[in-house]
Amino acid sequence: MSVLIPVLVLVGALCALDLILTLGVVKRLREHTEMLAASGTAVDTYTINVGASVGEFDAVTVDGERVTQRVTDETLVAFFSPTCGPCRDKLPRFVEHVSGGRFPRDRVLVTLVGNPEESASFIERLRPVALVVSERSDGDLATAFQVKAFPAVLKVAPDGAGGTVVTANDVRLDRPAVATA
Structure with a gap:
């Protein structure tokens, strides 16, 4: 019983740390998504963008x-x-x-x-x-x-x-x- 309490505290602390790090990553992803949207750059562009001039052919x-x-x-x-x-x-x-x-x-x-x-x-x-x-x-x-x-x-x-x-x-x-x- 004496070992169980420190192990549970350690697991709880690790879970809290993981939650904090995950929230930080989510925040950064949102910031990057907003920056990409503001710049008008598509992440997955497979063809020419709308408004762009077509090259000569x-x-x-x-x-x-x-x-x-x-x-x-x-x-x-x-x-x-x-x-x-x-x-x-x-x-x-x-x-x-x-x-x-x-x-x-x-x-x-x-x-x-x-x-x-x-x-x-x-x-x-x-x-x-x-x-x-x-x-x-x-x-x-x-x-x-x-x-x-x-x-x-x-x-x-x-x-x-x-x-x-x-x-x-x-x-x-x-x-x-x-x-x-």
């Missing part, structure tokens, strides 16, 4: 049409990879989202990143509703949009100075599409 679609970073109207830009499981899951929702005349074909640009042979089924599904470019992961489009993960769906618009700016970098496909005519 010049690509040719699988149908031989030339596309550049100059857009004349709001355009939906998507990046898929045929080896990406979430891309295969999201593809039908994307096709449904842009079909039905809500987005004209010339205002939907899809980049398929990966082996062209593996992309064949994606190309056939996307070709009727979008301009489709097939390129490697270090291609012009992936570099211009700073895409680091797939799938990525963005909206871009002209910036008034002859360039293109990102207006949304996380387009939700579960919401109805609204496009200007």
